[in-house]
Amino acid sequence: xxxxxxxxxxxxxxxxxxxxxxxxxxxxxxxxxxxxxxxxxxxxxxxxxxxxxxxxxxxxxxxxxxxxxxxxxxxxxxxxxxxxxxxxxxxxxxxxxxxxxxxxxxxxxxxxxxxxxxxxxxxxxxxxxxxxxxxxxxxxxxxxxxxxxxxxxxxxxxxxxxxxxxxxxxxxxxxxxxxxxxxxxxxxxx
Amino acid sequence: xxxxxxxxxxxxxxxxxxxxxxxxxxxxxxxxxxxxxxxxxxxxxxxxxxxxxxxxxxxxxxxxxxxxxxxxxxxxxxxxxxxxxxx
Numbered sequence: 674x675x676x677x678x679x680x681x682x683x684x685x686x687x688x689x690x691x692x693x694x695x696x697x698x699x700x701x702x703x704x705x706x707x708x709x710x711x712x713x714x715x716x717x718x719x720x721x722x723x724x725x726x727x728x729x730x731x732x733x734x735x736x737x738x739x740x741x742x743x744x745x746x747x748x749x750x751x752x753x754x755x756x757x758x759x760x761x762x763x764x765x766x767x768x769x770x771x772x773x774x775x776x777x778x779x780x781x782x783x784x785x786x787x788x789x790x791x792x793x794x795x796x797x798x799x800x801x802x803x804x805x806x807x808x809x810x811x812x813x814x815x816x817x818x819x820x821x822x823x824x825x826x827x828x829x830x831x832x833x834x835x836x837x838x839x840x841x842x843x844x845x846x847x848x849x850x851x852x853x854x855x856x857x858x859x860x861x862x863x
Numbered sequence: 864x865x866x867x868x869x870x871x872x873x874x875x876x877x878x879x880x881x882x883x884x885x886x887x888x889x890x891x892x893x894x895x896x897x898x899x900x901x902x903x904x905x906x907x908x909x910x911x912x913x914x915x916x917x918x919x920x921x922x923x924x925x926x927x928x929x930x931x932x933x934x935x936x937x938x939x940x941x942x943x944x945x946x947x948x949x950x
Contacts, residue, residue, distance in 0.1 A: 689894055696890050704885040709876070714883045721885055722893055729897045791879040798876070813873040814880055844872065 678737040685732050695741070696725050702742065702815070703749050709810040710753035711760075712799040720756060724748050746815070746825045750807050757803050797847040805840035812837055 683691035703724050708717035727748060728735075735744070798806060811817045811825065819837070823830040886892075 689897055692897055693890050693894055696893055700885045700889065704883075705880045708883055709880050717883070718886045718889065721889060722896065725893050726896055730901060790875070791882060794875050794879045798879075810876075813876050841869070841872065845868070848872075 677741045681732065681735050681737040681741070684729065685735070685737075692725065692729050695728070699741065699745055700725075703745055706746065706749045706810060706815060707753050709798060709814050710750065710803075710807055711756055712795055713760075716756055716760075720749065720752050723752055743821070743825050746811065746817070747827075750811070750826065754803055754807065757806075793848065793851050797844050797851070800847060801840055801843055805836045805843070808833055808836040809840040809844065 677695075680691045680695050684695070700721060704717050704721050707720040707724075708714060711717055711720070724745060728745070735741075798809065801809060807826065808822060811822045812819075817825070819830050819833050823833045826833070
């Protein structure tokens with residue numbers, strides 16, 4: 674199996690097959706990050722395409738000696754940030770639509786599909802300020818270290834730490850307020 | 864938030880993300896898009912005077928200038944229009 678450096682060289686030579694291999698290798702990483710930041714599966718699917726398309730367009734600027742993941746994380750975070758900023762005015766409208774669709778969703782066939790706790794977790798993430806949201810997603814979902822996040826976002830490590838601190842406090846408060854029973858969470862307070 | 868609770872939170876977040884998957888036809892769509900050349904964005908400013916494109920077109924040969932001039936002359940000499948002698 675070709676390594677990332679080899680794939681970058683092939684991409685720089687215009688090999689589309691290499692793009693397919695890179696896509697298959699890293700699509701989960703990009704998709705889950707975009708999904709967690711935007712909270713929208715359709716937007717995450719579009720961003721997934723955008724990230725790899727940009728990578729292909731600007732592959733001549735890549736250094737094959739450097740790892741690919743940090744670039745992918747950075748591009749995903751940046752594009753997701755742009756998407757969230759563009760669509761933030763739609764959020765209240767989506768909430769109203771969701772509220773109107775509440776009765777339909779509550780019907781038994783939908784109840785089987787929709788996991789209420791997952792929805793509340795998603796809402797709690799979406800309620801975070803975007804700067805905190807990105808750090809929380811990279812830390813908890815992508816399992817990156819503080820140093821890696823600071824390098825990807827090009828911000829000081831202390832800033833990452835403080836954003837993470839405030840982000841998780843807000844998450845915790847919101848989830849407790851909504852009565853989300855994280856697995857075994859009740860034992861924490863007994 | 865202690866470590867145990869943090870791991871529970873991370874687990875809940877990962878469970879939520881794991882419910883969704885990238886689209887099945889993503890690879891084909893990507894390769895299709897990559898195969899087509901990117902659209903060239905037109906430079907609307909440079910050479911626009913010469914090429915006559917964009918917002919900087921100087922309509923010398925068209926009817927824009929005479930039409931506007933005629934309209935201005937016509938309305939300038941209308942009684943009560945522009946000289947406040949409406950009554």
